[in-house]
Amino acid sequence: MSFIVKFINNFADSFSEKFYQNLISENRWQLVIKGLLITLEVTFFAVLLGIAIGFVIAIIRSTYDTTLKPGILLRILNGISKVYLTVVRGTPVIIQLLIVYFVIFASVDVNKVVAAVIAFGINSGAYVAEIVRSGIMSVDKGQLEAGRSLGLNYFQTMTTIILPQALKNILPALGNEFIVLLKETSVSGYIALMDLTKAADTIRSRTYEAFFPLLTAAFVYLILVMILSAGVTRLERWLRKSDRR
Amino acid sequence: MIVVKNLHKTFDNEIEVLKGVDQHIKPGEKVVIVGPSGSGKSTFLRCLNLLEQPTQGEIWFDGQLINAKNVDIDKIRARMGMVFQHFNLFSHKTVLQNITLAPIKLKLLSPEEANNNALQLLRRVGLEDKADAYPSQISGGQKQRIAIVRSLAMNPKVMLFDEPTSALDPEMVGEVLDVMKELADSGMTMAVVTHEMGFAREIATRVLFMDDGKILEEAPPKEFFSNPKNPRLKEFLSKII
Numbered sequence: 373m374s375f376i377v378k379f380i381n382n383f384a385d386s387f388s389e390k391f392y393q394n395l396i397s398e399n400r401w402q403l404v405i406k407g408l409l410i411t412l413e414v415t416f417f418a419v420l421l422g423i424a425i426g427f428v429i430a431i432i433r434s435t436y437d438t439t440l441k442p443g444i445l446l447r448i449l450n451g452i453s454k455v456y457l458t459v460v461r462g463t464p465v466i467i468q469l470l471i472v473y474f475v476i477f478a479s480v481d482v483n484k485v486v487a488a489v490i491a492f493g494i495n496s497g498a499y500v501a502e503i504v505r506s507g508i509m510s511v512d513k514g515q516l517e518a519g520r521s522l523g524l525n526y527f528q529t530m531t532t533i534i535l536p537q538a539l540k541n542i543l544p545a546l547g548n549e550f551i552v553l554l555k556e557t558s559v560s561g562y563i564a565l566m567d568l569t570k571a572a573d574t575i576r577s578r579t580y581e582a583f584f585p586l587l588t589a590a591f592v593y594l595i596l597v598m599i600l601s602a603g604v605t606r607l608e609r610w611l612r613k614s615d616r617r
Numbered sequence: 618m619i620v621v622k623n624l625h626k627t628f629d630n631e632i633e634v635l636k637g638v639d640q641h642i643k644p645g646e647k648v649v650i651v652g653p654s655g656s657g658k659s660t661f662l663r664c665l666n667l668l669e670q671p672t673q674g675e676i677w678f679d680g681q682l683i684n685a686k687n688v689d690i691d692k693i694r695a696r697m698g699m700v701f702q703h704f705n706l707f708s709h710k711t712v713l714q715n716i717t718l719a720p721i722k723l724k725l726l727s728p729e730e731a732n733n734n735a736l737q738l739l740r741r742v743g744l745e746d747k748a749d750a751y752p753s754q755i756s757g758g759q760k761q762r763i764a765i766v767r768s769l770a771m772n773p774k775v776m777l778f779d780e781p782t783s784a785l786d787p788e789m790v791g792e793v794l795d796v797m798k799e800l801a802d803s804g805m806t807m808a809v810v811t812h813e814m815g816f817a818r819e820i821a822t823r824v825l826f827m828d829d830g831k832i833l834e835e836a837p838p839k840e841f842f843s844n845p846k847n848p849r850l851k852e853f854l855s856k857i858i
Contacts, residue, residue, distance in 0.1 A: 440629075440670065517668055518705035518764075522719035522771060523695025532722060536709050615753055 394584035400575050407571030408592055414488045415554045421493025426500025429453045434508045460498035466559050468495055473563040484565040496553045503545045507538030540611045547604030551597050568592060618644045618775060618806055619665060624674035626660055634660045636830035647807045649817040652827035653853060658810045662779050666697045695723060698768030702780040704760040706752040712763050713748040716770045738766040742796050758789030762796050778809040818842060826850045
């Protein structure tokens with residue numbers, strides 16, 4: 373018991389001092405803010421890239437699956453998509469990040485943020501693709517037939533009828549993917565990108581104090597994820613308005 | 618208007634559903650297709666607008682061979698309305714948007730014209746107060762009336778009905794059939810797959826009996842029901858009437 377009381381006393385005594393040392397002195401809070409902005413920047417553009425890749429791949433894959441006699445172009449595109457999905461989902465994201473930065477951009481002087489966006493975007497695209505494909509498959513095939521029977525072509529039916537309904541069905545899974553992506557960017561430190569995690573770790577190595585910097589980073593991630601999930605929930609509610617009875 | 622020659626359809630599972638169907642649907646005709654389930658009547662209807670691709674045979678619409686290569690099937694389908702058993706209303710769109718979507722998307726009408734046209738059609742089926750409702754908020758009979766109106770908004774030359782009342786509660790069948798009767802009276806060319814023998818008797822200019830992928834008998838309704846010749850049709854009629 374005395375050990376715990378001692379710990380709490382020590383903790384309280386040193387709290388303000390540690391707070392000052394880790395976040396205020398030498399303007400270390402700026403490091404955290406800068407890291408946060410990098411994390412947000414990487415996540416935001418990686419999400420956009422992931423969505424773009426994911427939708428394209430999902431449409432290729434489900435078009436291939438529903439076409440009776442797929443043409444040569446569609447077969448090639450489907451083949452490429454399958455290889456992409458297998459490779460990206462079969463290798464760790466850190467390795468992918470390192471390969472993008474140190475192998476693909478080895479001889480080019482590329483901004484680390486750009487390299488991270490490309491690596492995380494390509495990675496996320498594979499997961500988004502499978503989520504979107506499951507969404508497309510969840511829409512009753514009568515919807516496609518109704519669209520086509522009215523004279524809309526496949527692409528028009530896909531974009532105006534199938535995808536909006538698919539999106540509604542997959543929004544929770546998609547939101548979850550973006551939360552995962554946000555947290556995954558914390559490995560950006562592997563290419564020495566000063567993101568939120570790297571910033572916290574840098575402070576730790578300067579002050580020899582792990583508690584404050586790491587918990588600060590954890591707290592900031594938590595707030596970000598909570599904001600993100602609240603946003604997804606609102607979006608979901610808005611999209612569900614056609615389900616009211 | 619629609620000429621079908623030696624139509625065959627075999628599905629992936631090697632089952633031959635249509636075994637040589639010849640048919641000529643003339644302008645203004647109301648052809649009702651009856652038969653036991655699995656006889657191929659729905660597949661036949663779905664071949665007419667190529668929702669099913671025929672394995673063999675020819676389908677002509679308005680003097681054009683539509684299952685030839687290089688035919689823009691979307692242009693053809695825009696002139697052929699289709700009503701499905703399960704309505705297939707777009708569930709994320711309001712009733713009005715369901716009706717105006719295709720005419721606007723295909724640039725046949727301006728949004729304003731499409732809205733006016735849709736409201737006029739809704740008035741015709743007595744559902745103008747549902748214009749802003751979503752499909753989940755209306756009854757099955759209302760959904761099917763909207764689905765008919767949605768097809769009519771494209772101003773089709775022929776309407777195909779694939780068991781339009783089979784998924785409805787009994788008390789809602791009447792309201793859908795009334796709309797179809799009114800449509801028939803207006804001179805629309807119609808091909809209807811149905812189990813509603815009363816409708817066939819009253820509206821059809823010709824009734825077809827399909828079984829096992831072939832048309833076994835066709836006759837005007839009076840003769841079809843009072844004096845059936847094919848033994849399988851006799852058996853079919855004795856079971857359902």
